[in-house]
Amino acid sequence: MISSLHGVVLHATSDQIVLDVGGVGFCVAVPGDVAHTAAVGERMLLHTSLIVREDALSLYGFADRSELEIFGLLISVTGVGPKSALGVLSHLTVDQIAEAVTAEDDAPFRRVSGIGPKTAKLIVVQLAGKVQATAPKRTASGGAANDVVDQLAAALVGLGWSERVAAEAAAQTASDATEAERASVAPLLRRALAALGPARV
Structure with missing residues (x-):
């Protein structure tokens, strides 16, 4: 299992990064915010999940372990594949996902491309109790x-x-x-x- 990669960014698109690790280029699918911050020539650490399919080996990478853990929970939901889970993490933060699940609100998930009403409801139901929303931060001005x-x-x-x-x-x-x-x-x-x-x- 490849659990993390640390190397130099060779190429970046809106949803993929090619990372040079010891002379080997790894193509990693990433959330939009990770792709947006990737700069060619700079070093980057990604926490990764290797998805093995009959016809392919696919790497999915995240900025921190909490995103990786949520990714694992999302792909455990009936009807949610790796690409759909990545789509959720491209549109919502870990906290936003937790808040939606805690509030039993499937609307944020329905706004993600590829997630229909039934699957959005399943995400809320099947992740209930597995994620917890943090208390909102308050500033001095409230x-x-x-x-x-x-x-x-x-x-x-x-x-x-x-x-x-x-x-x-x-x-x-x-x-x-x-x-x-x-x-x-x-x-x-x-x-x-x-x-x-x-x-x-």
Whole structure:
């Protein structure tokens, strides 16, 4: 079993990375946010899952072990294959998945390409009790700050980024911004767009 890879990025697309490990190039399918941050020539560590099929060996890679663990849980759900599970992790963070399952809300999963209503419901039912949502983080200014971050994430989704990338970028942008910038969405949006660059399709 190949459980992790650490090497130099040779090539990256919107959903795959070729990683040079000791002179061998491994093609790894990855979530959108991992592909977006991959820079050719830089080193990267991926936690991986090797899926063995009758006609193929496929590697799936993730930025941290929590994503890998959620991937394993997702592919255990009836009707969810590796590609569909990767699609879920391209659109939703581990916390967002846990929150949806805890709230018995299948809507976030239905928005993922390849996941139908029946499969979305099965994800919620079969992952119940296996994942747990963490308590939302509160800032000194309370709910108002969270509202601005949520609005920023929604704006980024409207501009073409996945919910996952948008949520992470919004949180990071708010963390780096000044208190004055955090008072409204517009300055934060400018900061986020400058950091993200062009959206990958």
